[in-house]
Amino acid sequence: MRAAAAARFLAHYVEMVVAMAAGMLVLHPAWTLAIAGTAPTSVLRSVEVDTIVMATAMSVPMVAWMRYRGHGWAPAWEMSVAMYAGFIVLYPLHWAGVVNDAAVMSYGHVLMLGFMLLAMLWRRHEYTTAHHDHHRVGIEKISGSVPTRSSS
Secondary structure (H helix, E strand, O other), X not given: OOHHHHHHHHHHHHHHHHHHHHHHHHHHHHHHHHOOOOOOOOHHHOHHHHHHHHXXXXXXXXXXXXXXXXXXXXXXXXXXXXXXXXXXXXXXXXXXXXXXXXXXXXXXXXXXXXXXXXXXXXXXXXXXXXXXXXXXXXXXXXXXXXXXXXXX
């Protein structure tokens, strides 16, 4: 990967992480308030539900940002899968008593970043081109028009 392409790749990654963090800081507290009156043993307070809600809170703004920047639905869904996968792969270890709730939450976030990187490497071209290229392609998909080259 050339320096310019690597810089764009990194910029895409950072933008998605910032969008995720914004969702985590804004949307997840709303969930915490919503379940405030539930019993501590309620399924709504389980680590599985909490991490799925966390992944959703991070995925929503990330997908919105990706679509705004012109990415297609497929890469946006792949990034969303990375959000959930980071947690889901830890559930069997949690159920077996190998890791506790806090470990699922913290390790899940770390794994999520790795899964995101894998998804980005899978579609390297998607993340090494300039955003205006994504936007152009996104507009073409929405409008149904395909630009033609004029012959001189």
